[in-house]
Amino acid sequence: MGHFDELAAKKVESGSALVNDLRLGVTSVAAAGTGLSDAGDIPAAATIVNVTGAAVAAGIALPDITTVPVGKTYLIYVNGGTTSCELYPQAADKIAGGADGAAFTILVNSMNIVFKVDDTQWALSESGAATA
Numbered sequence: 865m866g867h868f869d870e871l872a873a874k875k876v877e878s879g880s881a882l883v884n885d886l887r888l889g890v891t892s893v894a895a896a897g898t899g900l901s902d903a904g905d906i907p908a909a910a911t912i913v914n915v916t917g918a919a920v921a922a923g924i925a926l927p928d929i930t931t932v933p934v935g936k937t938y939l940i941y942v943n944g945g946t947t948s949c950e951l952y953p954q955a956a957d958k959i960a961g962g963a964d965g966a967a968f969t970i971l972v973n974s975m976n977i978v979f980k981v982d983d984t985q986w987a988l989s990e991s992g993a994a995t996a
Contacts, residue, residue, distance in 0.1 A: 888912050895922035895945065900952040900965060908932050911939065918945025918972050925952040926959075930983055937979040945972050953986055960988045 891910035894917045897903045903923035906913055908931050915924055922945075926938070942949050950967040953959050959968040959978070968988060970976050975991040 890914050892916055893924050895919065895924055895942075895949045897921075897923060899923070900925055900955065900967075903950070903952050906938060906940075908936075911937065913938055913940045915940060915942045915949055915970075916945070918942050918947060918949035920947050921950070923950030923952050923967060926954065926957070926978065926986060928954045929957045929980055929986065932980055934980050934982060937977065940970065940976040940978060942970055942972050942974050942976075948972060951976070951978070951988075957984055957986060959986045961985070 888911045890912045891907060892914045893904045893906055893910075895904050895915055896917070898921040900923075903925040904915075904917075905925050906927060908927040913924070924940075940951070948969045948971045951959065951970050952967045953962075953965060955965040958964055959966070962968060964984075970990060977989045978986050981987050
């Protein structure tokens, strides 16, 4: 039996209860404002983010990149709304090689994966989005 098979055969327990699946909580964040200073804030502890209220110029803001560990990942879904939404890094942070503080436009009904690469850079992968 290989290492992977041995690992898969073991029971994973949490206290005395068997863990059957992994569920991550969903945090709702309302898109707001017209810039970083008044955008809806994504809490550092969030993992799955459900963005509501996407509208022209409204946005959401990632937390300060130095407050989360390397590899921290956010799954961001723009749940309806009338148009795309702006995703803002903090002023000294970048998204996908952009300029410091530059917003990245994410489309309505799209799923986006954002993760911390280092202390200044967020990587981003976006899905093809259906239009509203």
